[in-house]
């Protein structure tokens with residue numbers, strides 16, 4: 884039994900902000916502190932930037 888040729892399904896990854904699943908090919912990614920963040924779009928990316936800025940401020944004692 885042979886399977887029909889499957890269309891290539893892109894790997895799904897979750898947006899780090901809204902947790903929506905997106906194809907990895909369509910994701911925006913950003914490497915930070917040895918971790919690669921993925922975003923479904925520029926809005927989530929901007930949100931993450933703001934959050935990380937705030938976190939950095941809180942880190943400074």
Ligand SMILES: [Zn+2]
Pocket residue numbers: 898899900901902903922923924927
């Ligand atoms: Zn998102």
